[in-house]
Amino acid sequence: MKKTLLAAVSALTIFAVGCSADQEGEAAGSKGDDTLTIAWLPNESGADLEEARDEIGEIIEEKTGKEVEHQTTTDYIIAIESIANGNVDMAFLGAQGYIEANNKNEKVQPLVVPSGESGTLEDAVYYSWLSVNKGEEEEYKNGGEFTIDQIAGKKFSFVSNSSTSGFQVPSTSIVDHFSQTEEYSDLTTEDLLEGGEGKFFSEVLFGGSHQGSAVNLLTGKADVAAFCDTCVENYVELAEGEENKPGALYKVKENASAPFSALSGKEFSIISATPVLNPPFVVNTDNVSEEERQELIEILTSDEIANNEKVFVPEGSEFSGLFSKVSGKERLVEVEDAWFDPIRELSK
Structure with missing residues (x-):
C-alpha cells in the first residue's frame, strides 16, 4: 500500500510512545515474578469500569498469589506497545490490536475471549456500528432501505486506526462498497x-x-461515526427498533457517566451494523511462563468468573461491567491465534 505523510507521522508517534513506555517501565523498575500487570484500552479504562477491572484482578490475585496492577490508557497505541515490548504482562485488546501486537512480537498470544450467548466461540461477536443523529436517518436510505451511499463528503469519526470495530472493519466495508463505483474504484483505506x-x-x-x-457524533462534530455496541452499552439504551439492526434508535441514559454526562436524552440511529470477532485477553509469553499461562486460562474460563455479576452483568443490573449476561451461558472461552485470521485478512 502506498505510504502517506500521515502514515509516516503515525509511525513516528508509535516509536515515540514505545520509547516513552520503555522509559516509564525503567523508571518504575522491572516487574518481579510476584506481580502481574494488565493493560486496558481506553474503552475499558474509565472510572465507571474500575470496580469491574478490580474484580478480575482480585480473583487472579487470590488464585495465583500474584499482585495484580492495572495500567489504564488514553490511547490504543500505548496498550499495544506496552504488551508488545513487555512493559505489561497481560492486556485486554481488540482483535486488530492483538494482531498489531502479535506482528510486533510473536510472543504476544491470546488467552480467552468472551463467548456469545451460546457460551461458545460460534457466536462470539459484537457489532461495529455506523451511526447518525436522530432526524438525519432518511438521508441514508435508498428505496426504504438503509445504505452508506451518502456518507461520502461527510464529517466522519473513527475511534483509532488500531481499533477493529472502530476503524478496520468499517473502513474495509466502506472501501468494499464504494470501490464498486466508477468514481471511487481506486479507493483505499488510507484514503479514509x-x-x-x-x-x-x-x-x-x-x-x-x-x-x-x-460523543463526536452526539455533539455535532461528526455527521457519521463508527463505534461498537458493547463499548457504549453502559451509557445508552434502545429506544426504538431491534438491537444491532439498521434503523434502531438509541438514547443516552439519564445520569449517564462521563463522557456522556451532559448528553442525557440525546438520540442516534444505526445505519449499518457489522458483526466483529470478540476481543481477547492476551499475554506476553516472555513475561508469563507456559504454566502461568495455563493457570490464567483456567481461572478466566472458570464458573467463578462466568457467574460473577461484576464480570458478566445480568440484564437489568445497574452495575457497569465489562460483559453482559443475556442467555445465562456467556463466559470467557479459550481461543487460539488462528481464530483471528479473518481480521488479519482485512489488513491485506
Whole structure:
C-alpha cells in the first residue's frame, strides 16, 4: 500500500510512545515474578469500569498469589506497545490490536475471549456500528432501505486506526462498497484517514475511544461515526427498533457517566451494523511462563468468573461491567491465534 505523510507521522508517534513506555517501565523498575500487570484500552479504562477491572484482578490475585496492577490508557497505541515490548504482562485488546501486537512480537498470544450467548466461540461477536443523529436517518436510505451511499463528503469519526470495530472493519466495508463505483474504484483505506478538499470525507476525526467517537457524533462534530455496541452499552439504551439492526434508535441514559454526562436524552440511529470477532485477553509469553499461562486460562474460563455479576452483568443490573449476561451461558472461552485470521485478512 502506498505510504502517506500521515502514515509516516503515525509511525513516528508509535516509536515515540514505545520509547516513552520503555522509559516509564525503567523508571518504575522491572516487574518481579510476584506481580502481574494488565493493560486496558481506553474503552475499558474509565472510572465507571474500575470496580469491574478490580474484580478480575482480585480473583487472579487470590488464585495465583500474584499482585495484580492495572495500567489504564488514553490511547490504543500505548496498550499495544506496552504488551508488545513487555512493559505489561497481560492486556485486554481488540482483535486488530492483538494482531498489531502479535506482528510486533510473536510472543504476544491470546488467552480467552468472551463467548456469545451460546457460551461458545460460534457466536462470539459484537457489532461495529455506523451511526447518525436522530432526524438525519432518511438521508441514508435508498428505496426504504438503509445504505452508506451518502456518507461520502461527510464529517466522519473513527475511534483509532488500531481499533477493529472502530476503524478496520468499517473502513474495509466502506472501501468494499464504494470501490464498486466508477468514481471511487481506486479507493483505499488510507484514503479514509484524512479529510478535506478532494478527499472521500470532508473531515475525519478520531475519538480515541468508542465512547469518544460517539460523543463526536452526539455533539455535532461528526455527521457519521463508527463505534461498537458493547463499548457504549453502559451509557445508552434502545429506544426504538431491534438491537444491532439498521434503523434502531438509541438514547443516552439519564445520569449517564462521563463522557456522556451532559448528553442525557440525546438520540442516534444505526445505519449499518457489522458483526466483529470478540476481543481477547492476551499475554506476553516472555513475561508469563507456559504454566502461568495455563493457570490464567483456567481461572478466566472458570464458573467463578462466568457467574460473577461484576464480570458478566445480568440484564437489568445497574452495575457497569465489562460483559453482559443475556442467555445465562456467556463466559470467557479459550481461543487460539488462528481464530483471528479473518481480521488479519482485512489488513491485506
